[in-house]
Amino acid sequence: MSDRTSWRAVREEILGRPGAGAAYEAARIRFELETGGTMPTLVVLERLASAPGMRLTVELGPLDRASRLLVAVVRYCAGLHSEY
Structure with a gap:
Protein backbone atom coordinates (compact mmCIF):
# COMPACT_ATOMS: atom_id res chain seq x y z
CA MET A 1 0.00 0.00 0.00
CA SER A 2 1.33 3.47 -0.86
CA ASP A 3 1.59 6.39 1.51
CA ARG A 4 -1.02 9.06 0.97
CA THR A 5 -0.41 12.76 1.28
CA SER A 6 -3.11 14.99 2.70
CA TRP A 7 -4.55 17.82 0.61
CA ARG A 8 -3.27 20.28 3.22
CA ALA A 9 0.31 19.04 2.77
CA VAL A 10 0.06 19.19 -1.03
CA ARG A 11 -1.44 22.69 -0.90
CA GLU A 12 1.27 23.94 1.48
CA GLU A 13 3.99 22.48 -0.76
CA ILE A 14 2.51 24.13 -3.87
CA LEU A 15 1.95 27.50 -2.18
CA GLY A 16 5.52 27.35 -0.85
CA ARG A 17 6.89 27.65 -4.37
CA PRO A 18 8.18 31.09 -5.46
CA GLY A 19 5.36 33.26 -6.80
CA ALA A 20 2.65 30.72 -6.01
CA GLY A 21 1.11 32.76 -3.20
CA ALA A 22 0.71 35.85 -5.39
CA ALA A 23 -0.73 33.77 -8.24
CA TYR A 24 -3.18 32.10 -5.88
CA GLU A 25 -4.32 35.46 -4.50
CA ALA A 26 -4.76 36.90 -8.00
CA ALA A 27 -6.85 33.89 -9.01
CA ARG A 28 -8.95 34.19 -5.86
CA ILE A 29 -9.68 37.86 -6.49
CA ARG A 30 -10.46 37.20 -10.16
CA PHE A 31 -12.84 34.41 -9.19
CA GLU A 32 -14.67 36.68 -6.70
CA LEU A 33 -15.01 39.45 -9.28
CA GLU A 34 -16.16 37.16 -12.08
CA THR A 35 -18.72 35.30 -9.97
CA GLY A 36 -20.11 38.36 -8.22
CA GLY A 37 -18.68 37.34 -4.85
CA THR A 38 -17.61 40.88 -4.11
CA MET A 39 -18.58 44.45 -5.00
CA PRO A 40 -15.35 46.15 -6.15
CA THR A 41 -14.73 49.76 -5.19
CA LEU A 42 -13.74 52.43 -7.71
CA VAL A 43 -10.20 52.28 -6.32
CA VAL A 44 -10.00 48.54 -7.11
CA LEU A 45 -11.47 49.06 -10.58
CA GLU A 46 -8.97 51.86 -11.26
CA ARG A 47 -6.11 49.60 -10.19
CA LEU A 48 -7.40 46.80 -12.44
CA ALA A 49 -7.73 49.22 -15.36
CA SER A 50 -4.23 50.65 -14.88
CA GLU A 83 -38.62 47.71 -8.09
CA TYR A 84 -37.88 48.44 -11.72
Missing part, protein backbone atom coordinates in the same frame (compact mmCIF):
# COMPACT_ATOMS: atom_id res chain seq x y z
CA ALA A 51 -2.52 47.22 -14.96
CA PRO A 52 -2.78 46.92 -18.77
CA GLY A 53 -2.25 50.67 -19.23
CA MET A 54 -5.93 51.60 -19.37
CA ARG A 55 -7.97 54.12 -17.42
CA LEU A 56 -11.34 53.59 -15.79
CA THR A 57 -14.28 55.37 -17.38
CA VAL A 58 -17.70 55.45 -15.75
CA GLU A 59 -20.61 56.51 -17.91
CA LEU A 60 -24.20 57.20 -16.87
CA GLY A 61 -26.99 57.23 -19.41
CA PRO A 62 -30.75 56.84 -19.57
CA LEU A 63 -32.18 53.36 -19.34
CA ASP A 64 -34.86 52.18 -21.69
CA ARG A 65 -37.54 49.82 -20.39
CA ALA A 66 -35.70 46.67 -21.57
CA SER A 67 -32.54 47.79 -19.78
CA ARG A 68 -34.45 48.54 -16.56
CA LEU A 69 -36.04 45.11 -16.72
CA LEU A 70 -32.64 43.46 -17.23
CA VAL A 71 -31.19 45.39 -14.28
CA ALA A 72 -34.15 44.33 -12.13
CA VAL A 73 -33.65 40.66 -13.09
CA VAL A 74 -29.92 40.81 -12.32
CA ARG A 75 -30.59 42.49 -8.97
CA TYR A 76 -33.28 39.95 -8.15
CA CYS A 77 -30.94 37.05 -8.95
CA ALA A 78 -28.22 38.70 -6.83
CA GLY A 79 -30.63 39.04 -3.91
CA LEU A 80 -30.93 42.82 -4.26
CA HIS A 81 -34.71 42.87 -4.67
CA SER A 82 -35.93 46.23 -5.93
